[in-house]
Amino acid sequence: QVQLVESGGGSVQAGGSLTLSCGAYGYAYSMSCMAWFRQAPGKEREGVAGIYTDGGSTYGGGTYYADSVKGRFTISQDNALNTLYLQMNSLKPEDTAMYYCAAVHCPHPFRYQTVWFRGDEYSYWGQGTQVTVSS
Secondary structure: OEEEEEEEEEEEOOOOOEHHHHHOOOOOOEEEEEEEEEOOOOOOEEEEEEEEEEOOOOOOOOEEEOOOOOEEEEEEEEEHHHHEEEEEEOHHHOOOOOEEEEEEEEEOOOOOOHHHHOOOHOEEEEOOOOEEEEE
């Protein structure tokens, strides 16, 4: 049974940092498109960052970011630990949301960012971890 388990959320003040982790259990981690999404109360889910996990290909480690987080968030992975990370710096109150990791096996990375951030493309989801940023 595949499980994605997020951790690392919490409450911080604006300007602070958090690192989210997503452990993938029972999941073949290689050749996957993995992403972080977030959803704030009353708002639609939005894609935040994506990464292709196949380190053996020319695509390996390619990353994709929403404009709202570029330069502040960094997505990374540890293939040996089957873990996805999201380093979040310079946090803003508008970053407050439940953050979810998502995964799907894909032989090559999605070509377009719009596809990366389309939730229906992903087969597996975690339960979410809450991030609250106060001003």
